[in-house]
Amino acid sequence: MTQQKKIPKIKKIKEELNKEFTFLKNVFSVMSLPLQMKGENEDNMDIEIVNDNEKSNEDVEMPKRARSIAELEEKLEKIKSQKKLSFKNKLQKKSLSSKLNKKIKKTERVKAKVKPVVDKPFADMLKASVEEKPKPNIAKPVFNNEGKLVFSKFDFANVGKRERPNKAEKDPKKILENLKQQEERLKQLEEKEDSSKVKEIKEKIAWKNVLQKAEGQKVKDDPILLKKTIKKMDQKKKQSKKQWDTRVQNVEQKKTERQKKRSENIAKKKKEKKSKIIKTSIKRGRVVI
Structure with missing residues (x-):
C-alpha cells in the first residue's frame, strides 16, 4: 500500500518540475542572459549581455548618400515609380x-568659369585678325543753337514752333529807351563824320x-x-489804383457797419432779457417798485 501511494506522488512532482522547466525555458528565451567572459586572470571576470534580437551598430548598414547627379536621378526615378507615395516619400x-x-x-x-585653353599660335592668329579689322568712323555729336543734341543732318526741333519775341520788345518803355540809344549812337557817329557807318546802320x-x-x-x-x-x-x-482804394474803403465800411449792428443787437437782447426777469419777479412779488 505504501509503494502504491508513493508512485502517484513522484508523478505529480515530475509534472510540476516539467512545468517549471518549460516556464523557465520560455522566460530565458525572451530575456537576454549575461555571459561570463574569462580574462587573463580567472579571478577577474567580465560580464557581457548579448541580445540576439538586437543588432550591433557595426552590423547595421547605413543607407548610402547619393553624391553624383546620376545617383540622385536613380533615386528620384525609384520614388516616382511607386504608385502610392507616403508623406515621408513625398518629402524625400x-x-x-x-x-x-x-x-x-x-x-x-x-x-x-573654366576658360577654354587655346594654343599659342592660334591665339596669335586671332589677335592679328582683330588688329587688322579697321575701326568704324564714329561721328561726333552735333548740337544746335539751344545746346540740344541733333540726331540727323536736319534739325527738326524747332519745326512748327514760333519764335517768341523777347518781353523787352513788348514793353513800350524799353522800346523807347532802345530808340533813344540808337539815336544817340547815330549822333555820335555823325559827329565823328562816319557817314558810311551811319548809312549801314540805318x-x-x-x-x-x-x-x-x-x-x-x-x-x-x-x-x-x-x-x-x-x-x-x-x-x-x-x-485801377483808385478803384482798388475805393473797394478797400467800401469793404472796411461794410465791416464796421456789420460790427456796429451786431453790438447793437447783443445790447438789445440783454435789455430784453433783463426786462423779462424784472417782470416775472414783480408778478411773483419778489421785487417792489
Whole structure:
C-alpha cells in the first residue's frame, strides 16, 4: 500500500518540475542572459549581455548618400515609380529634386568659369585678325543753337514752333529807351563824320523793320506813339489804383457797419432779457417798485 501511494506522488512532482522547466525555458528565451567572459586572470571576470534580437551598430548598414547627379536621378526615378507615395516619400522626393537642381546649376557655373585653353599660335592668329579689322568712323555729336543734341543732318526741333519775341520788345518803355540809344549812337557817329557807318546802320534797321512787317509783327519805331501808349498805361494804372482804394474803403465800411449792428443787437437782447426777469419777479412779488 505504501509503494502504491508513493508512485502517484513522484508523478505529480515530475509534472510540476516539467512545468517549471518549460516556464523557465520560455522566460530565458525572451530575456537576454549575461555571459561570463574569462580574462587573463580567472579571478577577474567580465560580464557581457548579448541580445540576439538586437543588432550591433557595426552590423547595421547605413543607407548610402547619393553624391553624383546620376545617383540622385536613380533615386528620384525609384520614388516616382511607386504608385502610392507616403508623406515621408513625398518629402524625400522634394529634397532629392532640389538637390539635383542645385547640383546641375553648380556644374553649369563651374563650366562657365573654366576658360577654354587655346594654343599659342592660334591665339596669335586671332589677335592679328582683330588688329587688322579697321575701326568704324564714329561721328561726333552735333548740337544746335539751344545746346540740344541733333540726331540727323536736319534739325527738326524747332519745326512748327514760333519764335517768341523777347518781353523787352513788348514793353513800350524799353522800346523807347532802345530808340533813344540808337539815336544817340547815330549822333555820335555823325559827329565823328562816319557817314558810311551811319548809312549801314540805318539800312540794317530799315531791313529789319521790313522783315518784321512781312512776318506779321508790329513795328513800334515811332517815339510819339510810344509816348502816347505809355501815358495810357499810366492812366490805366492810376484808375485801377483808385478803384482798388475805393473797394478797400467800401469793404472796411461794410465791416464796421456789420460790427456796429451786431453790438447793437447783443445790447438789445440783454435789455430784453433783463426786462423779462424784472417782470416775472414783480408778478411773483419778489421785487417792489
